[in-house]
Amino acid sequence: MRRLFAMFFGFSLGLAAMFMAFQVHVVKTDSDWYFVRKQETQLADFYVDIRKWDRAEWARHPDFQKALVEAGKTDLMPASEPEDLLNEAMRTWDTAKRAFEAVRK
Numbered sequence: 001m002r003r004l005f006a007m008f009f010g011f012s013l014g015l016a017a018m019f020m021a022f023q024v025h026v027v028k029t030d031s032d033w034y035f036v037r038k039q040e041t042q043l044a045d046f047y048v049d050i051r052k053w054d055r056a057e058w059a060r061h062p063d064f065q066k067a068l069v070e071a072g073k074t075d076l077m078p079a080s081e082p083e084d085l086l087n088e089a090m091r092t093w094d095t096a097k098r099a100f101e102a103v104r105k
Contacts (some may be wrong), residue, residue, distance in 0.1 A: 021044065021046040025067055029076060036071045039063060 018064055022041050027034040028049040038045075045064045058065065058078060 025064060027068075027073075027076065034073060034076070036067050036073060039067050039070060053078075 007058065021043055023038055025034075025038055025045055026037040026047045027036055029046070030051050039065060042063070045061060048061075048064060055078065065077060068074060
């Protein structure tokens with residue numbers, strides 16, 4: 001009876017793990033862990049370690065990106081290139097403006 005209980009406990013544990021693998025992304029960042037609900041029921045991208053991902057790796061996981069957007073976790077995604085260019089231009093403009101104002105005083 002004891003072995004039968006252990007077998008059913010093992011099956012139950014495996015079933016729960018498979019259900020979670022089909023329903024949730026487990027995301028590891030530099031500072032924390034996140035659980036994000038998948039948009040489609042699939043086994044892909046159960047555990048995702050995004051600490052060293054580059055833009056090419058992000059491009060290979062569009063379903064994961066959609067799940068992050070739906071969950072409101074867009075801060076985990078890198079900024080798009082045009083946004084990076086705009087931010088850099090604004091920083092340069094601000095630096096130039098401050099330098100001009102300092103010279104003018």
